[in-house]
Amino acid sequence: MAICAVHTSGQLNPTCSFSSSLGLSGQKQQQVAVFYKQRSSSSRRSVGVSVIRCEQETIVIGLAADSGCGKSTFMRRLTSVFGGGAEPPKGGNPDSNTLISDTTTVICLDDYHSLDRTGRKEKGVTALDPRANDFDLMYEQVKAIKEGKAVQKPIYNHVSGLLDPPELIKPPKILVIEGLHPM
Numbered sequence: 001m002a003i004c005a006v007h008t009s010g011q012l013n014p015t016c017s018f019s020s021s022l023g024l025s026g027q028k029q030q031q032v033a034v035f036y037k038q039r040s041s042s043s044r045r046s047v048g049v050s051v052i053r054c055e056q057e058t059i060v061i062g063l064a065a066d067s068g069c070g071k072s073t074f075m076r077r078l079t080s081v082f083g084g085g086a087e088p089p090k091g092g093n094p095d096s097n098t099l100i101s102d103t104t105t106v107i108c109l110d111d112y113h114s115l116d117r118t119g120r121k122e123k124g125v126t127a128l129d130p131r132a133n134d135f136d137l138m139y140e141q142v143k144a145i146k147e148g149k150a151v152q153k154p155i156y157n158h159v160s161g162l163l164d165p166p167e168l169i170k171p172p173k174i175l176v177i178e179g180l181h182p183m
C-alpha cells in the first residue's frame with residue numbers, strides 16, 4: 001500500500017471535498033487528504049507516496065516507484081482531483097516530462113539524470129544508480145521552489161536519450177516530484 005498525505009491550506013481548490021482533520025503530534029491541527037493505493041496481490045510492484053513538507057508555501061508531494069509502476073497514471077488522476085487538466089508547459093520542449101495544471105506542477109526526477117543514455121552505457125550504470133543522478137541539484141531546486149523561487153530545471157529527453165536545455169519551473173501551489181529517488 002502507498003499513502004499520500006496532502007496537508008492542505010485555504011490555497012487549495014475549494015471544490016475539493018477530500019480533506020479531513022488530523023492532529024499531528026507536536027504540531028498544530030492541519031487539514032489533510034489521504035489517498036490509498038492498494039498493492040495488488042498479484043503484483044510485486046507498488047507506488048509509494050508521501051508528503052515531504054507542508055506549510056503555507058508550495059506543498060511538495062513525493063511519488064516514488066520504479067519504471068512502469070503507474071506513476072504517471074496515478075498523477076494524472078491526482079492532479080485532476082486538485083483541479084484542472086494537466087498539460088506540458090506551453091511553447092516549451094515538446095519532449096518535456098513536466099505536467100502543469102491550475103494548482104499543480106508535476107516534475108519527473110528523470111530530469112536530474114547527470115548521465116545521458118550513452119554516458120550510462122559507457123559507465124555501466126543504470127538510471128537508478130546515484131552516480132547517474134544529480135541529487136544535489138534536485139535538492140537545491142526543490143528547496144528553491146518551496147521557497148517561492150523559479151528554477152531552470154534540466155530536461156532528460158526520453159526520446160533522444162540526451163540532456164536537453166533546461167525549462168523554467170515557477171512555484172505552484174502543489175509540486176509533485178515523481179520518479180526513482182524522490183525521498
Ligand SMILES: Nc1ncnc2c1ncn2[C@@H]1O[C@H](COP(=O)(O)OP(=O)(O)OP(=O)(O)O)[C@@H](O)[C@H]1O
Pocket residue numbers: 065066067068069070071072073074
Ligand atoms: N492501477 C493500474 N492497474 C493496471 N495497470 C495500470 C495501473 N496504473 C497504470 N497502469 C498501466 O501501467 C503502464 C505504466 O503506467 P505509467 O506510464 O503510469 O507508469 P510510470 O510509472 O509513469 O512509468 P515510467 O516510469 O516508465 O514513466 C501503463 O500501460 C498503464 O496504463
Ligand SMILES: O=C(CO)[C@H](O)[C@H](O)COP(=O)(O)O
Pocket residue numbers: 066067110117127157158159161179180
Ligand atoms: O523512466 C525511467 C526511470 O524513471 C528510465 O528508466 C530512465 O529515465 C532512463 O530512461 P531511458 O530508458 O529513456 O534512457
